[in-house]
Amino acid sequence: MFYREAGQFKAxxxxxxxxxxxxxxxxxxxxxxxxxxxxxxxxxxxGLISNYTFTAILTPFLIxxxxxxxxxxxxxxxxxxxxxxxxxxxxGAFASYNFMLRIDGMPILVAFILGGLxxxxxxxxxxxxxxxxxxxxxxxxTLATQFFIVWCLTKVGWFTNYSSSGVISAQKIVxxxxxxxxxxxxxxxxxxxxxxxxxxxxxxxxxxxGRSWMAIRDMDMAAEVIGFRPVRTKLMAFAVxxxxxxxxxxxxxYAYLGTVEPxxxxxxxxxxxxxxxxxxxxxxxxxxxxxxxxxxxxxIYLNVFLKFTEAATGIDLPSGLSSSVxxxxxxxxxxxxxxVEPHGLARLWQIGKEKLRLWPFPH
Amino acid sequence: xxxxxxxxxxxxxxxxxxxxxAQEQFxxxxxxxxxxxxxxxSGFFGGAIDYMTLVNVNGGINGVKLIWEECETEYNAxxxxxxxxxxxxxxxxxxxxxxxSTGIAYGLLDRVGQDKIPMTTLGYGRSxxxxxxxxxxxxxxxxxxxxxxxxxxxxxxxxxxxxDKLKGKKIVHLYHDSAFGKEPIPVFEAFAKQLGFELIKxxxxxxxxxxxxxxLQIRQANPxxxxxxxxxxxxxxxxxxxxxxxxPREKILGVWWAGSEEDVIPAGAAAKGYTTMTFNTPGNYPLxxxxxxxxxxxxxxxxxxxxxxxxxxxxxxxxxxILWTEAIRKAQEKYGKGKVMTSExxxxxxxxxxxxxxxxxxxxxxxxxxxxxxSCLDHEGSGATKxxxxxxxxxxxxxxxxxxxxxxxxRKMVEESAAKYAAEKKIVPRDCAKEG
Numbered sequence: 001m002f003y004r005e006a007g008q009f010k011a012x013x014x015x016x017x018x019x020x021x022x023x024x025x026x027x028x029x030x031x032x033x034x035x036x037x038x039x040x041x042x043x044x045x046x047g048l049i050s051n052y053t054f055t056a057i058l059t060p061f062l063i064x065x066x067x068x069x070x071x072x073x074x075x076x077x078x079x080x081x082x083x084x085x086x087x088x089x090x091x092g093a094f095a096s097y098n099f100m101l102r103i104d105g106m107p108i109l110v111a112f113i114l115g116g117l118x119x120x121x122x123x124x125x126x127x128x129x130x131x132x133x134x135x136x137x138x139x140x141x142t143l144a145t146q147f148f149i150v151w152c153l154t155k156v157g158w159f160t161n162y163s164s165s166g167v168i169s170a171q172k173i174v175x176x177x178x179x180x181x182x183x184x185x186x187x188x189x190x191x192x193x194x195x196x197x198x199x200x201x202x203x204x205x206x207x208x209x210g211r212s213w214m215a216i217r218d219m220d221m222a223a224e225v226i227g228f229r230p231v232r233t234k235l236m237a238f239a240v241x242x243x244x245x246x247x248x249x250x251x252x253x254y255a256y257l258g259t260v261e262p263x264x265x266x267x268x269x270x271x272x273x274x275x276x277x278x279x280x281x282x283x284x285x286x287x288x289x290x291x292x293x294x295x296x297x298x299x300i301y302l303n304v305f306l307k308f309t310e311a312a313t314g315i316d317l318p319s320g321l322s323s324s325v326x327x328x329x330x331x332x333x334x335x336x337x338x339x340v341e342p343h344g345l346a347r348l349w350q351i352g353k354e355k356l357r358l359w360p361f362p363h
Numbered sequence: 364x365x366x367x368x369x370x371x372x373x374x375x376x377x378x379x380x381x382x383x384x385a386q387e388q389f390x391x392x393x394x395x396x397x398x399x400x401x402x403x404x405s406g407f408f409g410g411a412i413d414y415m416t417l418v419n420v421n422g423g424i425n426g427v428k429l430i431w432e433e434c435e436t437e438y439n440a441x442x443x444x445x446x447x448x449x450x451x452x453x454x455x456x457x458x459x460x461x462x463x464s465t466g467i468a469y470g471l472l473d474r475v476g477q478d479k480i481p482m483t484t485l486g487y488g489r490s491x492x493x494x495x496x497x498x499x500x501x502x503x504x505x506x507x508x509x510x511x512x513x514x515x516x517x518x519x520x521x522x523x524x525x526x527d528k529l530k531g532k533k534i535v536h537l538y539h540d541s542a543f544g545k546e547p548i549p550v551f552e553a554f555a556k557q558l559g560f561e562l563i564k565x566x567x568x569x570x571x572x573x574x575x576x577x578x579l580q581i582r583q584a585n586p587x588x589x590x591x592x593x594x595x596x597x598x599x600x601x602x603x604x605x606x607x608x609x610x611p612r613e614k615i616l617g618v619w620w621a622g623s624e625e626d627v628i629p630a631g632a633a634a635k636g637y638t639t640m641t642f643n644t645p646g647n648y649p650l651x652x653x654x655x656x657x658x659x660x661x662x663x664x665x666x667x668x669x670x671x672x673x674x675x676x677x678x679x680x681x682x683x684x685i686l687w688t689e690a691i692r693k694a695q696e697k698y699g700k701g702k703v704m705t706s707e708x709x710x711x712x713x714x715x716x717x718x719x720x721x722x723x724x725x726x727x728x729x730x731x732x733x734x735x736x737x738s739c740l741d742h743e744g745s746g747a748t749k750x751x752x753x754x755x756x757x758x759x760x761x762x763x764x765x766x767x768x769x770x771x772x773x774r775k776m777v778e779e780s781a782a783k784y785a786a787e788k789k790i791v792p793r794d795c796a797k798e799g
Contacts, residue, residue: 050452051448052448052449052451055448056444056447056448056449060441060444060445101787151540151568154540154541154542154545155540161787163784164490164491164545164546164549164780165488165491165546166546167489167542169787256444256470257444257469257470258469258472258473259469259472260440260469260470261465261469261542262541262542263465263466263541263542263543263569264469266569268439296441300445300449303435304449307432318667320396320405320667323395323396323437324397326435327397
C-alpha cells in the first residue's frame with residue numbers, strides 16, 4: 001500500500017541508473033542520513049542520547065561496518081574467501097601511525113589514505129595465491145597474512161617506534177586546525193568517512209568493475225572467456241578490499257581505541273568480521289551494516305537486557321551465569337538466522353520489501 | 364486505592380534507594396567469565412567481589428558501602444571499552460577501574476585521563492606508567508613487568524650464590540611472542556651486560572601448543588636457568604616439553620601469569636618443582652578465614668567452587684580489592700570520613716597509599732602481599748615479589764623475604780620510556796613538588 005512504485009516513471013538514463021530507483025527508498029535513506037548526521041547530534045545536545053551511545057555503540061558499529069564492507073567486496077562480490085581482514089586493518093592502523101609520526105605536518109586524512117594504500121599493497125601481495133587456488137585453500141592461504149602481519153608488527157620494532165610494550169598511541173585527529181576530541185566529533189568524523197566510502201563502494205559494485213568481480217565469483221572460467229582478466233580482477237578486489245579494511249583499522253586505532261597493540265588485530269577479529277559478512281549477507285552493501293549491527297550490538301543488548309531482567313525480577317543469578325546465558329542466546333540466534341535465511345539479514349530485508357509491496361492485498 | 368498504595372510503596376522504595384545511593388561508592392567489575400581466559404577472570408574478580416562483600420558486611424569504609432556491577436568483556440578490547448563507557452556514569456560514577464586485560468587497559472589509557480578516573484593495572488600493562496608525572500591516572504600497583512624481571516635476576520643471582528656468580532651463566536628467556544613476552548627483554552639485556560651472563564631469547568608463537576623445536580634448542584644450549592614468560596596454554600606445554608627433554612623444572616622460573624593453579628594442574632606431574640614469581644605468598648591468612656566465615660558461610664560468596672578460595676587468582680583479586688578500598692579510605696582521611704569520594708579524590712588516595720605492616724595486620728593479611736607505598740613520582744609503590752614452587756598439589760613460597768630487583772636501574776628505564784611517550788603524545792609531565 002505505502003511501498004509501491006506505481007506511477008513512478010523513469011524518463012532519463014540518470015533516473016534509471018540511480019542507487020535508489022524507488023522514491024520511498026530515497027525518502028527512507030534521506031531520513032536515516034539526516035538522523036545520523038543531524039538528529040543524533042541534536043538529540044545529544046538536549047541530553048536524550050548520552051555520550052556512551054556514541055563512544056561505545058555508534059562509533060565501533062560504524063568502524064566494524066566499514067571493515068565488513070571491505071571484506072564483503074572481496075568475499076561477497078569477488079567470491080574470494082579471506083581470513084586476513086584483521087591483518088589488513090592492522091596494516092592500515094600502523095601505517096597511518098608511522099606516516100603521522102615520521103612526516104612532520106602530515107594531514108591526518110592523507111595519512112589515512114596512505115595507510116589504506118599500504119594495506120592495499122599488502123593485499124595485492126597476499127592476494128597472489130588467489131590466482132592459483134580457491135575456496136577453503138585460499139582461506140588457509142590468507143590465514144598466513146593474519147599470522148605474518150601480526151608477527152611482523154611485533155617483531156620489527158620500527159613499526160611501533162621501538163615502544164617497549166609494542167603498542168602504538170594514536171596521535172590526535174586534527175583537520176584544518178579543528179581537533180576532533182569529543183566523542184561527538186569523533187562520531188561525526190567516522191560517520192563522514194564511512195558514508196563516503198560506502199557510497200563509493202555502492203557505485204563500484206554497480207559499475208563495470210563490480211560486475212567483473214561478480215562474474216569471477218559466479219564462474220571464473222566463463223568470466224575469462226567473455227573477456228575479464230582474472231589476474232587484474234582478483235587483485236583489484238584484494239586491493240580495494242584491503243584499502244577499505246586498512247581505513248577501518250586506522251579509524252579503529254584513531255577514533256576508537258587510541259592505544260592499540262598488534263595482538264588486538266588477531267584471528268579472532270578476522271573471524272568476527274567474517275561472521276558479520278555471513279550473517280549480514282554476502283554480496284550486499286546493506287548487509288555489511290546489518291551484520292556489523294548484529295555482531296557488535298546484539299551481545300551488548302543481551303547483556304543489558306539480562307542485567308535489567310535480573311534487577312526487575314529481583315532474581316540474583318549466580319555471577320557468571322548471565323555471561324554464559326548471553327553467549328548461548330547469541331549462538332542460538334546465529335544458528336536460527338542462518339537456518340531461516342542463509343543469505344543473511346540483507347536478504348530478509350529484501351523479502352520483507354517484496355511482501356510490503358503486496359501488503360495488505362497479496363494475490 | 365490499591366494503586367495509590369502501590370504508588371506510595373514505589374515512592375518509598377525509590378526514596379530509600381536514593382538515600383542509600385548517596386552513601387555508596389561504585390566500583391565496576393569489568394570482568395571475563397566466559398571464553399579462553401575465564402579461569403583467570405572469574406578467580407580474580409571473584410576475589411575482588413568477595414573482599415568488597417566482606418568490607419560491606421563489616422560496615423563499609425567508615426560507613427560508606429561499596430557497590431559494584433559486573434560487565435562481561437570476554438577479554439575483548441571493544442567490549443571492554445563498551446563496558447567502561449556504560450558503567451562510567453552508573454551509580455553516581457565509577458571511582459576506579461581495573462580491566463585485568465592488557466588490550467582493554469590500552470583502550471582505556473587515554474579515556475581514563477579524559478574522564479579523570481584512576482585505573483589500576485596490577486602486575487601487567489605499561490611498565491613505564493609507574494612514572495606518575497606522565498601517567499597521573501594509571502597505577503601499575505605492586506609490580507610491573509620490568510620490576511618483576513629485575514627481581515627474577517636477583518633471585519637467580521641469590522640462587523647462584525651472589526649476583527657476581529651469574530657471570531658466564533646461560534639464561535634462556537622463553538617467551539610468548541607478543542608485546543607481553545617482549546616487554547622484559549630490555550631489562551634482561553641490560554642485566555646481561557652488567558652482570559655478564561649470556562641471554563638466549565627463544566620466542567614461542569601464540570598459542571604455544573607446539574614447543575618441540577624450542578626445547579631442542581634449549582637442550583643444545585644447556586642453560587643454567589630458563590625464564591618462562593608464558594601465557595595460557597603455553598605454560599603447561601612448556602612444562603611437559605621440559606619433562607620430555609629431561610630439563611629439571613626446578614630450574615624454570617615463570618612470570619606471575621604463568622604461576623597459577625590453572626597453569627600447572629594441566630601439566631600434571633610435569634609441573635612438580637616448577638617455580639614462578641608471585642606477589643602473594645600462598646597460604647592461609649586470618650583474612651581468608653574471616654572471608655569464609657562471614658561471606659561464604661552466609662551464602663554471599665562469589666566463587667561457585669569453594670575449593671578455589673585462596674588460590675592464586677582469587678588471592679590476587681583480594682589483593683587488588685584491598686588496595687582499592689585502602690585508596691578510598693586514604694582519600695576519606697583527606698576529603699571527609701564517611702563521605703562518598705569522587706574518582707578524582709580516589710586518585711589522590713591511590714597516589715598517597717600507605718599499606719604498611721600495621722595496616723596489613725589489622726586486615727589479617729600480614730605476609731599475604733608486600734607493603735605498598737605510592738607517591739606522585741612512583742605509582743608502583745612496591746616492586747616486591749616472591750618466588751613460589753609447585754609441590755605437585757599446592758604452591759609454596761620458597762623465598763622467606765620479599766624480593767626487589769635493582770630499583771635504581773628500573774626507575775631510570777621507566778623515566779626514559781615515559782619521557783619518550785610524553786614527547787610523542789606532547790604531554791607536559793606534572794611537577795611533583797607542587798602536588799599536595
